[in-house]
Amino acid sequence: MSHAHPDHYQGAARFNVPVHALPETTAEIVAMGDKTDLPTGTPIPLAGMTPTVEITPGTEVIDGIPFEFEKVTGGEIHTTLVIKLSEQGVLVAQDVVYAHTHLWFLDKDFDGWQANIDRFAAETEYDTILPGHGEPTDPAVWAELTDYVNAGRELLGDDGDAYKKAITARYPAYRGVALIDVANAYMFGPKD
Numbered sequence: 763m764s765h766a767h768p769d770h771y772q773g774a775a776r777f778n779v780p781v782h783a784l785p786e787t788t789a790e791i792v793a794m795g796d797k798t799d800l801p802t803g804t805p806i807p808l809a810g811m812t813p814t815v816e817i818t819p820g821t822e823v824i825d826g827i828p829f830e831f832e833k834v835t836g837g838e839i840h841t842t843l844v845i846k847l848s849e850q851g852v853l854v855a856q857d858v859v860y861a862h863t864h865l866w867f868l869d870k871d872f873d874g875w876q877a878n879i880d881r882f883a884a885e886t887e888y889d890t891i892l893p894g895h896g897e898p899t900d901p902a903v904w905a906e907l908t909d910y911v912n913a914g915r916e917l918l919g920d921d922g923d924a925y926k927k928a929i930t931a932r933y934p935a936y937r938g939v940a941l942i943d944v945a946n947a948y949m950f951g952p953k954d
């Protein structure tokens with residue numbers, strides 16, 4: 763489990779396997795408690811989606827392959843897990859990277875997100891980047907993300923509808939417009 767956003771953990775029980783996470787993420791999931799599936803209203807008990815195995819940052823060899831677990835702070839959420847498979851050149855960036863998908867700016871931490879972009883862009887050994895949202899991508903995504911974070915910093919004011927109009931006009935081909943609606947509801951109150 764990379765981070766404590768419900769779209770990344772509510773389905774965990776379906777896999778019926780041990781769930782691993784950083785302790786900060788587990789604590790936050792526990793603090794948020796039981797959830798409810800939308801729109802069906804089906805309860806999602808906390809017990810089924812609580813991580814039971816603690817991930818310690820550092821390198822662990824699984825089936826002969828080194829996995830480097832890294833705790834990343836700021837940006838999309840205050841704490842997230844990034845996994846590096848350096849021998850394969852694969853960066854499991856999770857929600858540090860959205861590929862051609864509208865970013866989730868609820869925390870408005872543009873500088874934190876940019877710092878993470880700059881940090882991973884400098885690690886040029888990763889040619890395959892697995893985003894939390896969108897298709898697998900490559901290092902071209904770092905410049906695209908920088909552009910989008912700058913646009914968010916410039917355009918996100920105090921009017922959710924105006925922001926949605928402006929950001930979708932600038933990135934008409936990007937997916938996940940519904941993410942803007944959900945974030946707007948949190949930031950500016952739900953619209954009817």
Ligand SMILES: [Zn+2]
Nearest residue numbers: 767769857894
């Ligand atoms: Zn996400």
